[in-house]
Amino acid sequence: MNPVSPVHTDPARRRGRRPYRWSGVAALAALALALASCGGSSSSSSTPTVTRHAGGVYMILANSAFGVADPAQNYTLEEWQLLINTHDGLVGFAHVGGLAGAKIVPDLATSIPLPTNGGKTYLFNIRHGIKFSNGQVLKPSDFVRTFERQFTVPGPTTFYSKIVGASNCSTKGCDLSQGVVADDSAYTLTFNLTAPDPEFLDQLSLPFAFAVPASTPLKLTGNNVPPGTGPYMWKSYNPNTQAVLVRNPYFKQWSAVAQPAGNPNEIIEKYGAQVSDEVTAVENGQANEVFDGDSIPSDQLGQLNSPKYASQVHVNTLTADWYWALNTRRAPFNNLQARQAINYAANRSAYVKIAGGPSLAVPSCQILPPNYPSYVSYCPYTAGSSTTTWSGPNLAKARALVKASGTAGMKVVVNGTTDQVGKALAEQMVSDLNAIGYKASTLLLAMSVQYPWSQNSVNSSKWNVAWSAWYQDYPAQSDFLNVLLGCTTIHPNSDASPNIAAYCNQSTQAQINQAESEEATNPAAAAALWTQIDHADTNAAPWVNMYNPKQIDFLSSNVHGYSWSPQWYILIDQLWLSK
């Protein structure tokens, strides 16, 4: 997930507390799991004397809306956090806090099928008796329209491009009758793929694959969200004012893990306030949440340190990287030693301070973020003898590498963003580069421009180092190692070429392919292979990884039942309000 769409422009916030309703061993186990997985949620908002209950209006304040609401097009965490409460897919990420929230569970399907036909066919049995919020009964054929809309509505269609017939689809029309086969009498749905896709179930768990009625137009529905099957339904959405979710009268809980009934009667997300005003409103109890994608101004963080708010602030480590991509197409960073040199010189503690300090970011040298099964801490680019943890820059080694590379004195353009954090990061990178003998300057662009601009190879002659950040689409190692550094994700002349560094190593790509193919059959071997790939890519230094960000969730004092999923972050519907 790119840095623009999920709206994380800063170290984010988040908290992890498990639902108060659980008790006994189950609750303790869940708490331990949540704490272990979330990197230590900072606090809990639950008050033991208050009893969990449903009802009330939960109000979120967000700086801006998430754009067009059609789930076939929208690619923002902001809407996804709402869509998971109004819609369902065949499968979904478990609706629970902690690492368990990364597990895929059956949702509208009765079970998760094993692929057949060499990994190219999936047969799902669909649950009976589920209704959309308009009262219409869910049928397998509804999914055909859902997937055809992925191609007729402009959006990130690459997720489902392996479905048979998808290659012939366009915004003008789509026929997936061979790729998505519905049998409404047997209540089954069969997917036929052109090639095995080990991440197909992950992709089916995303909101793009959430079921909408077969009567939904093939064209973009704009700000009208089609009916879904979740516990809530969209009452209204106006990007200039607010989104309102109310209870779906036709919802009956079929799986507490996949789609539990929500607690608030109504969820309202209001748009347009300054983030500082959002913080003040939540402090005063006038709203319940500062949207977790909104970046709280650094000097307001001081207020949140007050013991008064200790139970309302929650911090969680994200599966995300903030990094500098090194342009491997041109000098000096087409040279391995030059790339390793700036990795040694990078003052990661300075970057962490810009991100808000050690409480909000963790320095990192490697590609994979923590909390992945294949993550093994690795940092060869540090002072001292450790190769696991970054302790400080090693300027002597960096200067020696620059000298050996023959690139000393070269001009380097650092492409960053114009927001305060982006600008500060760029200035620090310039300082790091100058410290080892380069002549660095900045090229700052608005964030919405910078991300596509730096990806497009047309602009590759204009920069040497480009800022980027990546937040997982779903919890798969390939989402970092293949999407960001695989040979197949370099798309010349395209604004969507996520391998910004244009780094390609065929032997590593072969390992990626092997790891992907072994995911289903031999997960342990695949995990070990992903670890090797992560470390090999780190050694090749196509990036200067700065840190893994953390996220803050700031809630009002009357909010309880906080749960945090590594996939969806705050689980809004599980929160409840004290009277």
Add this chain to the structure above:
Amino acid sequence: MATLLEQVELSAELRPAIAGRNPWALAGRRLRRNRMALAALGLFLLIVVLSLLAPWYARDVAHVNPLVPNLNGTTVVGGKVVPVMQQGGGSLHLGETPIGPTGDLHHYFLGADLVGRDVAALLLYGGRSSLQIGISSAVICCAVATLVALVAGFFGGLVDTVLSRIMDIIWAFPVFLLAISISTELLTARSGGIQVGPVHVNAASLWLPTAIIAFIYLPYVYRPIRGQVLSVVNKEFVEAAIAQGASNLRLIFSEILPNVVSTVIVFLPLMIATNIILESSLSFLSIGVQPPNVSWGTIISDGQDLLYSRPWVSMSAGIMIVLTVLALNVLGDGVRDALDPRAKLRVEG
């Protein structure tokens, strides 16, 4: 006549006192009598001198390099060594707050900004950039606009039509929209700035915003000067010069230019003030002065995230802009009063 002196209708009482003086001496005398204008001039010169002393202050007084981040640095407050960036307190330790004003000229007198740089030193360096851009762009803008206005007004006809329409096109664009468009385009250009033949202006150079600002305000100076030229070009003294066989070049630069130059001079301080504001606005949007250079606009921008805890970062630069622009506007008024023929009443008063 055409000269300024001849246009002034002097009172009978004053006539003996100024007999034999040239118009510039007269204007100088009027300016010296305008205490507000002199005070404004003094303030402006003080700001200029302080800005020129920036490297000295940073090197020999504050002992900092304000153009590079200093996130891991330390300073001395009350005899104790303290970090420039201070981690948040409480149990969460969220955020890093830069040190506030110490009141000690040697140690972060006005505190630090978001990346640990000395705000006092930055302010002086920012003044150098803002003033350099403001003054340079105003001079370039006035010089080019005057030249174009002289050509257009003197030759008239097709030349005037073409030049005036070009200026109209520039004028038709909203100032900020045009400035933002040009800045963004030039910053992202393949050449990384302006490339005119062998001359290359780097994207990080102060000359890039200077050139952009000078270009954008051309029509604003061109139009009144052209009007002035048109009012002068058919005067008897010009016809007399033509009758004497003067060349076009001589007519433009010896006969017409001296009679419009007072208008240009009146424009100059006002354009400097306007340009400083535009530069600050562009820099605030990060498309003016580029790092590692700083200007008052970039300092305000850098202080945005510190408005609650360290408001002095943005405020100090804002105050400097206000003082400078105020001084220039008052000075501009004084210059206009001194040079404008309608200043009779003031002189008499």
